Amino acid sequence: MSFIKIYIHLVFSTKNRNPFLNTLDLRIKVWKHMKEYATEKEIFLEMVNGYSDHCHCLISLGSNQDIEKIAQLLKGESSYWINKNKLTKEKFSWQDKYFAVSVSESMVDQVRNYIKNQEKHHQKKSFTEEYAEFIEKFNFKNRYWLKPNE
Template identity: 70%
Template sequence: MPFIKIYIHLVFSTKNRIPFFNTSAVRVKVWKHIKENASEKGIYVDMVNGFSDHCHCLISLGSNQNIEKVVQLIKGESSFWINKNELTREKFAWQDEYFAVSVSKSMVELVRNYIRNQEIHHTKQTFEQEYLRFKEKYGFE
């Protein structure tokens, strides 16, 4: 049996960054569902949180998983579930693009805290600002 611990910080937004999750109650439902559904599919989501127009996940990849498939499963199923349960007024969808960066073991707790404190963080910075900072910090073009 392989022993693998590969942490990924995954960030994805709602289609056109529409603030579909504008209440805490909706966010809690969606984040809880993402974590539970991922677990059922053998995807380890250590932490999930976000704000009105985006989601952060700290995941750990298993030996038979790749980022593309994990992201597809998380986003596709949660989008279907949100629409099926009519959690938004209009048809819900996630943006196609996403960020995924590796996280060293020494930084895992820092990333957990960053994800945990999204509501506080976004009183000071919009997702657009966060998005641009991520692109610059990680050298995304």
């Protein structure tokens, strides 16, 4: 048996950054469902949280998993579930693109706290500002595919 611990901080936003997830109650339902679905699919989704227009996940990859497949599963199934249950007035969808970075073992607690405190964090800072900080911090500014509304 192989032992693997590779943490990923995955962030994705709603289509066109629409504030579809505009109530705490709705966000709690969506995050809970994503955790349940992840467990069902053997995705180790340690933490999920976000705000009205985006989602943060702390994931530990398994030996046969990759980021693209996990993002596709979480985003696709949660969109389907939100629409099937008519949880938003308009048709819900996530943007195609996502942001993912590795997290060292020494930083896992800091990332957990960051994800846990999204409600408080976004009272002071918009997702657009947060996004710009991520681009700068992780040196993604020269990536042709990373445009704000994709």
